[in-house]
Amino acid sequence: MPTSPERLSRFASRRQARMESLPQLTYATAGGSRAWYVADELLCVDDGRRNVERYLGRAYAARPGSGDDELLPGLRRYRAPGLDVRGAVRALHADRPVGARLVTPNHVFLSSPFNHGGPFGPPIPAAASTIKPPAGNxxxxxxxxxxxxxxxxxxxxxxxxxxxxxxxxxxxxxxxDGLLDGDVGHANFIGGVVTTHTDRVTLRVVRVLDTFGICTEDQLAAALGRLHPDTKVINLSLGGFTVDGAAPVGVQAALHQALSGADRVVVAAAGNDGNRSEPFWPAAFAGAGESWSQQVVAVAAHDGSDLCDWSNSGPWVSLVAPGQDVRSTFIDHTLFPEGWALWSGTSFAAPRVAAEIAGRIGGGVGAVAATDQLRAEVAAAGQRFGGHVGLI
Structure with a gap:
């Protein structure tokens, strides 16, 4: 069900205005899409720490607000007021092999419909449906x-x-501004998609996005560090582009910590920019060649017949799932009298895949094996959308 152009324009404009009103945020253009990052900040893994501190030197260290802190073991954030972030990253990588990334901007990840990752347009009130209770046996x-x-x-x-x-x-x-923020209820909607498709889960919610769907890379890394140790499936309906297309080192470090040696998988949305050339992170880690990349499932969206024209895509996409006019639980609000909504986006294709994986775990089948099983079943079915295999 398409929303009116006027409503969609208002919805998108509020997201844009929110991003541009935050003085600490700036952006570069990445293949026609915006790569947002935090001004004056760098993220650095330990191998690059000495070079960063030498580069910043006394000129920045003496400025009010300068400093650094450890985000995760082996990952630090540097704050240097007045720093040319992109220039610093280029200089610090000038003598390194291509792909050897030690320092990046502190990128911004979004679940905002106008920018990246989350719902493509405003939710529309829908009639209530039924979710069966959890399996008790x-x-x-x-x-x-x-x-x-x-x-x-x-x-x-x-x-x-x-x-x-x-x-x-x-x-x-x-x-x-007196209006309901655009991403209020985003997690509620995702939870409803999961529980509509499997009754064999228990849900935890780690809050990292604000109600406009915005978080910084260091915040996402910290959120991934708060995962319950029993977690088997992680749903990330968020993401963004990087200024040079390379992997963001903060999320890379956090996912390495969360996935390496663990029977655990990440299901990540491919984003909603209609971008078919630039990698969208963290989903693009599915094709990044990391030791744990097979534990990341990047999910694009289809409308039942083809890849949605607003869905990002690329060789890093793992699967395609329904993402157009998804019906799910939302919030009890005067604008949504039934508490249910229709919403579109790769944000809601991803939890469908998360549910399919969770439903296959058990009886000696772990999370990684269940993911491999799902990939094989979808490939055998042979249904393709925009060149990628997908769920119906």
Missing amino acids: IDPVPVTIVDTGLWRETPLPTDYLAPDGVELETETDVDN
Whole structure:
């Protein structure tokens, strides 16, 4: 169900205005799309630390607001007011082999419809549907949604929510314009997609995005560090481009820590920019050749007959799933009297795949094996959308 052009324009313009109103954020153009990052900040792995500190030297170290801190073991953030971030990254990599990235900007990841990752347009009120209660005769599969906080007033069945692991949303109007922020209920919607397609899960929610769907790379790395140790499937319906197309080192370090040696997988949205040439991170880690890349599933969206024209795509995409006019649980609000909505986006294709993986875990089949099983089944079915195999 297409929304009106006027409503979509208002929705998109508010996201753009929100991004541009945050003084610490700036952007570069990446293949026609915007790569946002934090002004005056660098992220650096330990192997590049000495070079960064030498480069910044006394000129920056003496400035008010300068400093550095450890985000994860082996990963640091440097703050240097007045720094030419892109120039610094180029200089620090000038004598290194192509692909050997030690330093990057502190990128911004979004679940904003106008920019990247999340819903393609505003949610539309929908008639209520039914989600069956959790299966009571098996151990549920722990799924973590790293996203907005969960809005408490929702038709998403509480029996699916882990009592010790749901971070709640607390605001609906962070820009004080008197309107419901565009990504309120994003996690609620994702949770509804998962539980519509499997009753064998327990959900945790780690809040990293604000209600406009914005987080910085260091915030996402920290959120991935808060995963419950039992987590088997991680849903990341967010992402963004980088200024040079290369892997963002902060998320790379966090995913290495979360996935290496673990029976755990990440399902990540491919983004909604209609970009078919630039890698969209963290989904693009599925094709990045890391030791854990097979544990990342990058999900584009189809409309039932073809790849959605607004869905990002590329050789790094793993699977395509339904993403047009998805029906799911939303929030109890005067604008949504049934508490349900229709919403479109790779944000909602990803949890469909997360549900399919979770539903195959058990009986001696772990998360990685379940993911391999799903890939094989989808490939055997032979349904293709835009050159990629996909779920119906």
